Amino acid sequence: MQDRLTETDQRLPMYQRVKDALTQRLAEGEWSRAEPLPSETVLAAEYGVAIGTVRKALEGLVAEGLLERQQGRGTFLRRPSFGNALFRFFRLSDGSGAIVPPRARILSRTIGQDEERARTLGLNPAAPLLVLFRERSIQDRPALVEEIALDAARFQPLSTLPLDAFGDLLYPLYEEVCGLLVVRAAETIRFSQATPPIAAALNIPTGTATAVIDRIAYGIDARPLEWRRSHGEAARFNYTIDLR
Amino acid sequence: MQDRLTETDQRLPMYQRVKDALTQRLAEGEWSRAEPLPSETVLAAEYGVAIGTVRKALEGLVAEGLLERQQGRGTFLRRPSFGNALFRFFRLSDGSGAIVPPRARILSRTIGQDEERARTLGLNPAAPLLVLFRERSIQDRPALVEEIALDAARFQPLSTLPLDAFGDLLYPLYEEVCGLLVVRAAETIRFSQATPPIAAALNIPTGTATAVIDRIAYGIDARPLEWRRSHGEAARFNYTIDLR
DNA sequence: GAGTGGTCTAGACCACGGA
């Protein structure tokens, strides 16, 4: 057990090496979300370090959003909460005020090449990509259209899954069907105008102001998993951030 | 020295009480940015706790962005870096590519009442507000217009300061002239269209798409200090965020 | 009651910065 750390750089602080080792085990799916990690005491024994060192490693992983700790219960793999949070950007309380879960529908699925997006995903420029077009609507009114690019190799099961089996959220699907866990995402917001296809999909006039959000979602191993571009009507856009 | 903690809630964890006490001393301006806080050892002795407890309090304040620590040098009050970061939202590399510091010009200064904004600032609705209109430009081209509301009482020195003495950045001014330190801010982004006065100030046609950013800046005591609404051309808007 | 994480202590040694 103890030599699990020997491969990592000896110059790094102990807690960092423990953290790296745990990250790798998390990435390999060693623990589900229902099942707690070994306790601090056990981990300390496994790695041959003091409990405080394990604690520091765990706290780091909590800070990075990989783990959740709960007193009396244990330490768990965290479920990222931004999965459907794109809708955080848009006003949801359309009329009734009740928060309705947005419905998703896959408009098309193709496999092809795209040099630029493959590069963005950290792949060989010629790598085949699985490309989805997706509509998300609230109360049967289209609110967003999304273009999604995935590594066709890693997401192979999705290329045969029936389109109506995709459900409303993709990230749980990635996890269940492909064993890939989204941990972090970076988004870029900018402003544009609806091109004819976008306008048609959103049911708004061509040229209407839109907000465009590009997202790159990263897996537990910090490599890009998904590229996504979402279009929505600018008038419905509303976003809040905290600065320090 | 040791009884400095007696006023705080006895049920709170020790490190929390130390943290609260330090926050208050920071808010009172006990340490400048050049001068380090007392060392961990000294603080531990002052508060009668173990060094690890002080460390946990300090780490919390670092996480909140109030402090910076540097090995071998000491622990320092942090200078928030978002002061001129509104321009993070907009494409700066206009032509030349070189990053030019944006110039600011105060267009007007008035004192008046505004119930809603006073409430936003946590003031009595009838409290007098100091309202500034400000233009910010890059290479002599207006890029942003801002409306800024402040508590006239707390920012009293600003009501008589010559308009051309305001400089390009307000937060250092708040600190130097009023002794008020901005620590955190919350921003809301939305898209709109330029009204005639905004269009005139930005030198764009009325009705052009704009990005509107509302900001509330908070002081070290976590109370709102400043309300600000910035308008810029939407086509120049570009913003990146990280989600977890 | 048994086991978990949360708080707290009291030390040791190391790495870095500055005089």
Add this chain to the structure above:
DNA sequence: CCGTGGTCTAGACCACTCC
């Protein structure tokens, strides 16, 4: 060189969850 924060240890007791 001394003093700083950074790392690490080895315990203690408490608060919480679950059976």
